[in-house]
Amino acid sequence: MATEVRAGSDGEQQLMLIYKKTTIPKLPMIILVSLLFFLFLLSQFHIHRRTTAHSTAADLRIRHGYTSYDSHIERQLNKTLNPKLRKIWTTRDWDRKVSVFSAFFDSLKRRSLLSNHSKALSIGARVGQEVAALKLVGVEDSVGIDLVPRPPLVVEGDFHAQPFDDETFDFEFSNVFDHALYPWKFVGEIQRTLKSGGVCVLHVALSRRTDKYSANDLYSVRPLVELFNRSDLVEVNKVDGFGLDTEVVFRKKIK
Ligand SMILES: C[S@@+](CC[C@H](N)C(=O)[O-])C[C@H]1O[C@@H](n2cnc3c(N)ncnc32)[C@H](O)[C@@H]1O
Ligand SMILES: *[C@@H]1O[C@H](CO)[C@@H](O)[C@H](O)[C@H]1NC(C)=O
Ligand SMILES: *[C@@H]1O[C@H](CO)[C@@H](O)[C@H](O)[C@H]1NC(C)=O
Numbered sequence: 575m576a577t578e579v580r581a582g583s584d585g586e587q588q589l590m591l592i593y594k595k596t597t598i599p600k601l602p603m604i605i606l607v608s609l610l611f612f613l614f615l616l617s618q619f620h621i622h623r624r625t626t627a628h629s630t631a632a633d634l635r636i637r638h639g640y641t642s643y644d645s646h647i648e649r650q651l652n653k654t655l656n657p658k659l660r661k662i663w664t665t666r667d668w669d670r671k672v673s674v675f676s677a678f679f680d681s682l683k684r685r686s687l688l689s690n691h692s693k694a695l696s697i698g699a700r701v702g703q704e705v706a707a708l709k710l711v712g713v714e715d716s717v718g719i720d721l722v723p724r725p726p727l728v729v730e731g732d733f734h735a736q737p738f739d740d741e742t743f744d745f746e747f748s749n750v751f752d753h754a755l756y757p758w759k760f761v762g763e764i765q766r767t768l769k770s771g772g773v774c775v776l777h778v779a780l781s782r783r784t785d786k787y788s789a790n791d792l793y794s795v796r797p798l799v800e801l802f803n804r805s806d807l808v809e810v811n812k813v814d815g816f817g818l819d820t821e822v823v824f825r826k827k828i829k
């Protein structure tokens with residue numbers, strides 16, 4: 575014990591000596607303190623950036639387990655091409671779904687987000703109930719795309735690479751954002767094919783998880799706002815749309 579205490583006090587004395595000998599001059603001291611403060615600010619900035627990026631990524635998660643883009647598409651096709659299901663979608667389900675979609679589109683017309691003169695696209699329209707609904711409410715110039723065509727309402731097209739020229743549509747609707755393996759391409763294509771001032775309406779699920787055919791999970795509107803980087807967010811509404819709970823409306827910026 576005694577040795578330790580002595581060693582301790584020796585150390586203290588040595589330290590005092592060093593301190594006395596090397597008193598830091600004022601100017602370098604100021605520079606040093608400024609540098610430390612600057613480094614502190616920089617680290618805060620980085621932490622802030624990282625948390626923002628992190629929570630955005632956390633609010634949009636791509637489901638892993640697809641070995642390739644082709645296997646993802648093949649899986650989608652396996653369901654969409656199923657003859658028994660197609661029979662049900664075009665018979666028993668038809669009227670009910672057309673009437674629910676018509677109510678959505680009527681409501682958008684009342685809010686001046688859609689008009690009879692709009693050139694309209696529905697993305698991932700499957701057998702075309704939503705296109706039939708657009709026509710029923712008076713939007714005659716409307717068409718759908720899906721991996722599987724069903725003319726005349728639905729033409730063949732991949733939403734990751736829409737088969738349309740730039741600035742083609744006044745209005746685009748989709749309730750299949752969750753099926754996009756590459757959400758930035760899904761949104762990039764919408765922004766490319768919309769005219770400036772054109773409106774995009776998405777129905778998404780925020781509070782419940784979608785089915786096993788989905789390729790991503792969305793937990794807030796924020797990732798959409800970041801992806802729609804050529805558009806303004808216009809509205810966010812609660813809806814009851816076949817398991818999808820939120821309607822998000824964007825308008826492409828006027829150049
Ligand atoms: C859940 S269904 C929705 C069908 C329709 N919108 C409805 O509400 O009845 C998803 C649809 O997205 C289509 N789909 C999936 N991946 C696609 C892609 N890359 N391009 C176009 N359509 C795709 C599927 O073929 C399927 O018809
Ligand atoms: C799609 O179905 C075919 C046969 O109907 C099967 O061979 C194939 O593995 C399925 N693909 C996927 C991705 O489920
Ligand atoms: C739009 O079309 C519908 C259905 O054809 C029609 O009832 C309605 O009057 C039209 N609205 C306008 C503003 O022209």
Ligand SMILES: *[C@@H]1O[C@H](CO)[C@@H](O)[C@H](O)[C@H]1NC(C)=O
Nearest residue numbers: 758759762800801802803804
């Ligand atoms: C929008 O984001 C995409 C990538 O998702 C990027 O390539 C593009 O340059 C961005 N556009 C603008 C206007 O920021």
